[in-house]
C-alpha cells in the first residue's frame with residue numbers, strides 16, 4: 426500500500442486507526458486493519474486491485490457523517506478514505522456542469538460556482554462537511570429536495586473503480602441514459618458497487634427571487650393542514666419543513682434562532698424562482714397559512730435573515746444532543 430499511496434498516507438498506528446472506527450452511527454464501531462488516503466483515481470484503483478488480489482475486504486469513506494453505518498470499517502480490511510481527493514477539477518458554466526473529486530465537501534461545490542450565478546442543489550444538513558462521494562453513495566437529499574430533487578437527479582456521470590480495481594465511467598455527462606441506468610443504480614448503492622473517483626454534477630441557475638415564510642401554530646395538526654393546503658393549491662415550495670415544540674425548544678437553546686415562544690409547531694416554507702412567480706405564490710402561501718390558524722407569520726427575503734431562520738431547523742439534529750447524549754435518528758414518512 427505504501428508503494429501505491431506513499432508511506433505518509435498509510436495509517437497503521439492503532440491509536441490513529443481508532444479515529445476511523447465509526448461514522449455518524451456511533452453505536453457501531455470497528456477498528457480497521459489499515460487506513461489509506463489515496464490522492465488520485467489511479468491510486469484508488471491500485472489499492473482496490475491489491476485488495477481484490479488478496480481477498481481483503483475494503484470500505485470507502487468520505488467525511489464519515491453517514492447515519493446508516495455505511496463507512497464502518499471491516500476489522501480485517503482496508504478503509505479507503507477519500508478526503509484528500511477534494512478538488513473541483515472543472516466548471517463549465519455554459520453546459521452547467523462541474524467535474525469534482527469525491528472528497529470535496531457538498532457546500533464547496535456551490536462556493537466554487539456561485540460567481541457564475543449557479544449552485545449545486547442537493548443540500549443535506551451536513552453539507553458543510555459531508556463529501557459529494559458520500560452523497561452519491563447515499564443518494565442524499567436535503568430541505569430543498571422537494572422541488573430540486575435528490576443527488577441522483579444532479580449526477581451526470583461517474584468515474585468509478587470497480588470491485589476488481591478497474592477504472593471505468595458510468596454515464597456520459599449529459600444525464601441522458603439509454604439502456605440500463607447504471608449511473609442511477611450506482612447512486613444510492615452505499616459504496617457496495619464500487620468507489621466513485623470523479624463526479625460530473627449538474628449545476629442549477631440561482632433563482633431570481635427567494636422568499637422564506639415562517640408560520641407558528643398552536644398545534645401540529647394545524648401546521649400539517651397548512652402543508653396539505655399549500656401542496657393542494659399546486660404550489661411546490663423549494664422547501665417545506667415543520668418542527669414540533671421539543672425540537673423548537675432544543676434549537677432555541679442551541680442557536681437562539683428566535684422562533685415564536687410557546688409555539689406547538691413552526692412551519693418553514695421557502696419559495697424560489699422568477700420574481701413574479703414567487704410574489705404570486707407568496708400571497709397564496711400567506712393566506713393558506715393564516716387560514717390554517719397561524720398565530721404568527723413572518724417573511725424574509727434577505728439572505729442573512731433567511732439564514733438566521735433556517736439556522737434553527739438546520740441545527741435541530743445537533744441541538745437534540747443537548748437533551749440526551751444518545752439518541753437514534755429515524756427518517757419517517759407521514760402521509761399528508
Ligand SMILES: Cc1cc2nc3c(=O)[nH]c(=O)nc-3n(C[C@H](O)[C@H](O)[C@H](O)COP(=O)(O)OP(=O)(O)OC[C@H]3O[C@@H](n4cnc5c(N)ncnc54)[C@H](O)[C@@H]3O)c2cc1C
Nearest residue numbers: 487488489490491495549550556558559562565566616621
Ligand atoms: C448533522 C447531520 C445532518 C445530516 N443531514 C442529512 C440530510 O439532510 N440529508 C441526508 O441525506 N443525509 C444527512 N446526513 C447523513 C450524511 O451526512 C449523508 O449520508 C452524507 O451523504 C454522507 O456523506 P459522507 O461524506 O460523510 O459519507 P460517509 O459517511 O463517509 O460514507 C457514507 C457511505 O458512502 C460510501 N462512500 C463514501 N465515499 C464514497 C465514494 N467516493 N464512492 C463510493 N462510496 C462512497 C461509504 O462507503 C458509505 O457507505 C446528516 C448527517 C449528519 C451527521
